[in-house]
Amino acid sequence: xxxxxxxxxxxxxxxxxxxxxxxxxxxxxxxxxxxxxxxxxxxxxxxxxxxxxxxxxxxxxxxxxxxxxxxxxxxxxxxxxxxxxxxxxxxxxxxxxxxxxxxxxxxxxxxxxxxxxxxxxxxxxxxxxxxxxxxxxxxxxxxxxxxxxxxxxxxxxxxxxxxxxxxxxxxxxxxxxxxxxxxxxxxxxxxxxxxxxxxxxxxxxxxxxxxxxxxxxxxxxxxxxxxxxxxxxxxxxxxxxxxxxxxx
Amino acid sequence: xxxxxxxxxxxxxxxxxxxxxxxxxxxxxxxxxxxxxxxxxxxxxxxxxxxxxxxxxxxxxxxxxxxxxxxxxxxxxxxxxxxxxxxxxxxxxxxxxxxxxxxxxxxxxxxxxxxxxxxxxxxxxxxxxxxxxxxxxxxxxxxxxxxxxxxxxxxxxxxxxxxxxxxxxxxxxxxxxxxxxxxxxxxxxxxxxxxxxxxxxxxxxxxxxxxxxxxxxxxxxxxxxxxxxxxxxxxxxxxxxxxxxxxx
Numbered sequence: 001x002x003x004x005x006x007x008x009x010x011x012x013x014x015x016x017x018x019x020x021x022x023x024x025x026x027x028x029x030x031x032x033x034x035x036x037x038x039x040x041x042x043x044x045x046x047x048x049x050x051x052x053x054x055x056x057x058x059x060x061x062x063x064x065x066x067x068x069x070x071x072x073x074x075x076x077x078x079x080x081x082x083x084x085x086x087x088x089x090x091x092x093x094x095x096x097x098x099x100x101x102x103x104x105x106x107x108x109x110x111x112x113x114x115x116x117x118x119x120x121x122x123x124x125x126x127x128x129x130x131x132x133x134x135x136x137x138x139x140x141x142x143x144x145x146x147x148x149x150x151x152x153x154x155x156x157x158x159x160x161x162x163x164x165x166x167x168x169x170x171x172x173x174x175x176x177x178x179x180x181x182x183x184x185x186x187x188x189x190x191x192x193x194x195x196x197x198x199x200x201x202x203x204x205x206x207x208x209x210x211x212x213x214x215x216x217x218x219x220x221x222x223x224x225x226x227x228x229x230x231x232x233x234x235x236x237x238x239x240x241x242x243x244x245x246x247x248x
Numbered sequence: 249x250x251x252x253x254x255x256x257x258x259x260x261x262x263x264x265x266x267x268x269x270x271x272x273x274x275x276x277x278x279x280x281x282x283x284x285x286x287x288x289x290x291x292x293x294x295x296x297x298x299x300x301x302x303x304x305x306x307x308x309x310x311x312x313x314x315x316x317x318x319x320x321x322x323x324x325x326x327x328x329x330x331x332x333x334x335x336x337x338x339x340x341x342x343x344x345x346x347x348x349x350x351x352x353x354x355x356x357x358x359x360x361x362x363x364x365x366x367x368x369x370x371x372x373x374x375x376x377x378x379x380x381x382x383x384x385x386x387x388x389x390x391x392x393x394x395x396x397x398x399x400x401x402x403x404x405x406x407x408x409x410x411x412x413x414x415x416x417x418x419x420x421x422x423x424x425x426x427x428x429x430x431x432x433x434x435x436x437x438x439x440x441x442x443x444x445x446x447x448x449x450x451x452x453x454x455x456x457x458x459x460x461x462x463x464x465x466x467x468x469x470x471x472x473x474x475x476x477x478x479x480x481x482x483x484x485x486x487x488x489x490x491x492x493x494x495x496x
Contacts (some may be wrong), residue, residue, distance in 0.1 A: 012292075015449070015451055016451055016453055016466070017276075017279070017292070018279060018288075018289045018290065018291070018292065019279060019283050019289070020276055020277075020278075020279030020280030020281075020282070020283050020289075021451075021453070021466065022276075022453070023273060023276040024272075024275075024276070025271060027272075027294070028265075028268055028270075028271040028272070029268075030268075031265075031266060031267060031268030032268030033268075034268070035267050035268050040266075041266045041267070041268075042266065042295075042296065043266070043293065043294065043295055043296075044260075044265070044266065044292075044293070044294035045291065045292070045293050045294075046275070046291065046292035046293075047290075047291055048290065048291075075431055075452075075454065076431045076432045076435040077431050077435040077438055077439065077452040078435070078438060078439035078442050078443075078450075078452070079442075079450070079451060079452055108432070112432070112433070114432050114433060114435065114436060115435075115436050116431065116432050116433075116434075116435025116436050116439070117432040117435075119435070151454055151456060153456050183323055183324045183325050183364065184324045184356075184360070184362055184364050184365040185360070185362065185364075186364075187323075187324040187325040187326070187362065187363075187364025187365075187367070188362060188363050188364045190325055190326060191325065191326035191364070194326050194327075195326075201263070202326075202327070203263055203264055203267075203269075203327060204323075204325040204326070204327055205264055205269070205270070206323065206399055208399065208401050218264070218269065
């Protein structure tokens with residue numbers, strides 16, 4: 001039986017994103033992976049490494065979405081305050097998670113198990129670990145909040161691996177048509193078509209390449225045949241307009 | 249005289265970002281440009297092309313920050329609803345802006361001035377235009393909300409050009425030290441140093457390259473000499489630890 005699509009929100013935590021030093025690619029990676037298993041991402045929010053800001057945002061997101069994913073701020077340094085802030089948001093104690101400590105201890109020999117590294121084993125008391133095959137220090141989840149690191153090379157492996165477990169069998173279908181006709185030319189037609197088929201979501205995305213431009217139209221819907229039919233209809237229209245439609 | 253640093257928030261509008269289809273690079277570009285003129289970006293929020301969502305977010309951001317910048321949703325198609333939503337959020341009428349219409353009409357000959365293209369000249373009644381040297385159709389600002397398109401090639405030119413006019417002479421100073429020592433090794437020392445110098449913000453950013461890793465430490469502050477002194481102190485410490493510090 002098809003289930004209702006679950007919603008999610010992503011919180012990116014880190015001053016480096018807001019100063020422009022770092023281009024956030026983590027949210028895009030997570031959105032793609034969520035899309036694959038049919039979880040909808042409703043909102044992405046990049047915020048500072050600031051305790052009150054994190055607490056407020058966690059509280060808003062946890063009641064707004066089925067799943068909340070965070071990235072950043074669980075490393076070993078003084079500006080890594082995500083775990084503490086989440087514990088406070090949920091009125092839980094921040095405790096040394098013994099399983100996390102064990103994994104980190106095994107990874108580092110005694111003389112380099114610094115206080116800073118041990119910091120990564122402190123989590124809200126009800127945290128359940130998320131495996132980290134890259135650099136060992138685990139992420140965790142607690143209530144509906146799923147906590148991942150900020151380093152893309154680590155996040156990507158952990159997220160891809162973990163998110164599969166959330167797959168609840170929901171699927172939708174997608175088709176993409178591109179044309180060299182501009183939005184200004186086909187916009188009116190597309191608007192009429194969108195009105196006609198309310199179950200299909202038609203997105204219109206202009207592109208600019210070297211010496212050429214055009215539009216990609218993305219059709220999404222829960223009914224495969226309906227998506228195909230509307231796609232065929234738009235394809236034919238663009239063809240008649242000499243728009244050289246391409247299907248993806 | 250040095251002025252107080254102004255705050256800003258960025259709203260990225262578009263389903264394509266939330267589905268993972270498009271990697272948002274606009275907010276990163278805007279953050280960098282804002283950073284250069286000393287306007288702080290406090291929050292980035294990516295949201296759907298949904299009227300109620302846009303209205304709510306505009307109302308929250310406009311009272312929270314000195315400047316609100318939006319990107320996306322001002323093109324010619326049915327899913328471009330940013331201008332209408334902002335007008336509604338501010339209780340203003342959406343009207344045909346005669347100057348915007350003139351510019352768009354000049355650019356397109358009569359036979360291709362479609363209804364879809366004309367749509368781009370509809371703006372909140374008190375809107376003031378922001379020039380678009382790339383594709384003519386202007387952005388606008390109204391109250392403290394600055395509205396830009398979503399296509400990066402257009403946004404970048406418009407934003408860079410416009411944002412200079414907001415420069416109010418605030419400056420801060422930044423230094424970066426990198427080392428091959430890991431956060432786990434230097435984290436305790438950096439935490440102590442951060443505590444000692446409260447006027448300086450020390451960010452710690454691990455990096456992973458092919459066959460190597462390490463940390464970049466970014467120091468920021470309003471007093472150039474203080475930033476330099478703290479930087480020198482950390483540099484010396486890393487040198488003694490054989491961490492091969494590099495200054496940027």
